[in-house]
Amino acid sequence: MNVLWHRLRFFAGDAWDELRHSPGVNLLAAGTLIAVLFGAGLLALVLSNIENFVAELRDDVRIEIYLAEDITTGQRNVLIRELRSIDGVTQVDRIDKSEALERYKSWAGEMATLAEDLEANPLPESLEVFLATGPDAQALGSRIRAQFSEKAGVEQARFDRSLLGRIEALLNIARLGGGALGLLILCAVVFVMASVLRLAVYARRDEIEIMLLVGATPLFVRGPFLVAGVVQGLISSLTALALVETTRWGVRGYAGQASPALLDLVIEHSLPGRFIFAIIAVGLLVSCTAAWFAVRQTRGLSNIA
């Protein structure tokens, strides 16, 4: 244990020496990794926010029942009473015409001024029926929609989950496509980084030859390069994460006023913990793999026949 600790301390010291003595090469390698992880981080940020949005939609199982202009108070009360008596219905809210207009204005942003030119409020009164989430919600929603579409005083009942299905399908494509593309890019980055780091190893070939001649094992020679890879991967991924968060804040601050709904959709929340962990893990993996490929050539320098 003691020997292992001494070895690790020596590797760390030598790794620091390596980073200090070849700043150009190491900065180039780290810069490549930061750029790729930053791109991956931004993609993860957008995907995770869209995922949040989809999850909110999925939990928000509601039927909108638009009422006729000439509905009577009695008809409305019967509808509300019948809806509330159905198992699985958690809440029924009445949205009158003025509230419907207010909602439109808050949703439309700058376009809301269009509503001010109208002589009368064209929006219908409606009932919002909330259902308990669960596997039966879809069937129940469809049944209520069919049942209440024909009732007296009802203009239209809407329960449309196809948009959610389409968004989820697009999200899955984005996940798969992003994953496959990300894998290809990471392989390319490993190749580029390994080529760059190989220059650092090559610059130290005389030193490596000496180390091996005095009895260092190939692992002992490679150790500092691998530790340097770990340090580089960690610093690169943390820098990329900091850049992603800074970019998120910057974009929200700069363009937040212009298009709040769209921006909130894609950058409202910071990267969740699992993505932060994944980016750090990928950074370490890429950097260590590149370092490993780079130092594999010490076998050729080993002077062991």
Add this chain to the structure above:
Amino acid sequence: MIQLFNVSKRYNDSVAVSGATFEVAKGEFVFLTGPSGAGKTTLLRMMLRQELPTTGQILIDKRDVGALPVSKVPELRRSIGVVFQDFKLIQRKTALDNVAYVLNVAGVPRAQQRKKAYEALRSVGLNHKLSANPGALSGGEQQRVAIARAVVNQPALLLADEPTGNLDPDLAVEIMRLFREINARGTTVLVATHDRDLIERMQRRTVILERGHVVAGAESP
């Protein structure tokens, strides 16, 4: 300590060593000499397993060097001290760190590394240059650091390949004095050199190589 049996080394069409057979006993001090291209360096490289013999067998402390698995080569090298003509010091490390590196490789605890490295440098008269990098040392000083590095682990065998080739005659004598002291402490020493004056001055057994053949001095007294 060293036994060579009919060792040959061929590179394509050229023969570097041909049928070399000789022994070096434990505690002996032996010169290996011959003109440039006689095969001295090739023999040392084979003893360090930098090269494999084309035919024949090399035993070091009864270990068949050619038959050692690659994973055992570092262990072999840790048991041999080596000194080269071009010193082969790690330029970005200080004299002390160059010497301590061998102990580090051998797994010696850090506190002992510094102490032993200091003692080794003191034994070659360089205790005042501990923190100097090789670039700041003269040729003679660099070679003394290399000797300190070679003996710090107290190896049973010290191999030196033209250790005085880059030094002026006075320094060469000084280096040989150090080798003699090391040998007096029980370490077997094999020095490859083509410096006839030095060999005559030291009066030790000399194995003579010519065109890859051992032509004299093969037998231990």
